[in-house]
Amino acid sequence: MVGSPDGRRAVGRRSVLRAAGAGVAGLVPATSTAAAAPDRRADASADWSARLPQRVRVATRNLGLGARLYGFVDTDTLRLDPEQVYERYQQVRSTAPPARMRAIASGLADDLPAVVGLQEVARIRRGPSDYTGGSEPNARREVYDFLDLLTTALDSELDRYDFDVGYEVAAVSRNLDEEFPAEGPDGERFDVRLTDRDVVLVRDDLAVRDTDDGTYGLNVSATLQDGTQVSVKRGYALATVALEAAPFTFVTTHLAVASRIIREAQAAELTGLVDRQDGPVLVAGDLNTTPDGDQSAAYERLTDVGLRDVWAAVTDDPGPTCCQGELLRNERSRLRIRVDHVLSAGPVVPLAVRRTDADPDDRIETTTPDGEAQLWPSDHAGVVADVRVEPRTRDPVPVLRRLLFG
Numbered sequence: 001m002v003g004s005p006d007g008r009r010a011v012g013r014r015s016v017l018r019a020a021g022a023g024v025a026g027l028v029p030a031t032s033t034a035a036a037a038p039d040r041r042a043d044a045s046a047d048w049s050a051r052l053p054q055r056v057r058v059a060t061r062n063l064g065l066g067a068r069l070y071g072f073v074d075t076d077t078l079r080l081d082p083e084q085v086y087e088r089y090q091q092v093r094s095t096a097p098p099a100r101m102r103a104i105a106s107g108l109a110d111d112l113p114a115v116v117g118l119q120e121v122a123r124i125r126r127g128p129s130d131y132t133g134g135s136e137p138n139a140r141r142e143v144y145d146f147l148d149l150l151t152t153a154l155d156s157e158l159d160r161y162d163f164d165v166g167y168e169v170a171a172v173s174r175n176l177d178e179e180f181p182a183e184g185p186d187g188e189r190f191d192v193r194l195t196d197r198d199v200v201l202v203r204d205d206l207a208v209r210d211t212d213d214g215t216y217g218l219n220v221s222a223t224l225q226d227g228t229q230v231s232v233k234r235g236y237a238l239a240t241v242a243l244e245a246a247p248f249t250f251v252t253t254h255l256a257v258a259s260r261i262i263r264e265a266q267a268a269e270l271t272g273l274v275d276r277q278d279g280p281v282l283v284a285g286d287l288n289t290t291p292d293g294d295q296s297a298a299y300e301r302l303t304d305v306g307l308r309d310v311w312a313a314v315t316d317d318p319g320p321t322c323c324q325g326e327l328l329r330n331e332r333s334r335l336r337i338r339v340d341h342v343l344s345a346g347p348v349v350p351l352a353v354r355r356t357d358a359d360p361d362d363r364i365e366t367t368t369p370d371g372e373a374q375l376w377p378s379d380h381a382g383v384v385a386d387v388r389v390e391p392r393t394r395d396p397v398p399v400l401r402r403l404l405f406g
Helices: 008-019 040-044 082-096 095-113 146-160 260-275 299-304 310-314 396-405
Strands: 055-062 115-119 123-127 141-145 167-183 187-202 208-215 220-223 229-232 235-241 248-256 281-286 339-347 346-356 362-367 371-375 381-388
Touching: 008 123, 040 115, 055 281, 055 299, 055 339, 055 346, 082 123, 082 167, 095 146, 095 362, 115 235, 115 248, 115 281, 146 187, 167 208, 167 229, 187 208, 187 235, 187 248, 187 339, 208 299, 235 260, 235 381, 248 260, 260 281, 260 299, 281 381, 299 339, 310 339, 310 346, 310 381, 339 346, 339 381
Parallel strands: 055 115, 248 281
Antiparallel strands: 055 381, 115 187, 123 141, 123 187, 167 187, 167 235, 208 235, 220 229, 235 248, 281 339, 346 381, 362 371
């Protein structure tokens, strides 16, 4: 079971990580059969820093809000329904975010990726019932901060196993930040504030050279009957990680789900962002687009301009990543389509890739407001990819180091 420190899977993988020297900047332990075996000559090297880090592990995780965004807007009348807001709020609570974030943190501690891209990193707050259409959000009482829950759990997992590494929040894209009125069946009234973010985590034994974040120019939006402009903003977070002589840029993003046209426009803006980067680039996130079928247009736009699908380069497995039931309580997996991707541009060689939290055994047992339940950690599976980041050939030093040290 995910999150169990005594589980054979967790202990075994962590033991391998220690033996392989996982704390070395950028190097990936050979825990996947598809990855190349580690160079044993490294064990005899007195100076690890003299070796060029080549293999890099990255991961992407959609944390799963636990409810549909904006499922409380009546699409026929374009009115907010306070009772629906209340139901969605209670639905999020019923999916036990603290337990789910602990499970996801346990998996990340197992894999110890150099960089992690996170989507649907929600922050939920509540406040007095003073909503007026278009007013600035002012609810301050913290209910759940998914980022704090995840990073706290991740620190605890790493400390428990005496890892001398941790993770730092390198970049955050603040997407939507909206507040809505809620009303319970007993007449209780309060406001619910929802903040959505994309986040880049970088292992703290790696140096971050630069960061950036932003929102896309075109987003799904609607004007409600009371004049409130509701916009489901999407954005990106970016970090340039300084591996020795072979820095790479990592971008995480969450493209629009409700509109094909807007998703394509965001994909076009994303390709422009990638084109402006110097050197190897990895894009990891929930792109809401598939390699084929009705949702393939944005995928084709991305891959037609030089971005390479790491999953497709390594395996023919369809590898679906979306989506479990909204309440996360389905016994059998409902993953049907692959929308969570790791894409690469520039001198990056795919080595291995796999899904996480995709099997029924990955569900967790936890206590919810409704009682004991088995839940999926998220409605999305995660993706972990091992790649080799190549140095720039115009710089002779790393090339010489590779020739000398392998």
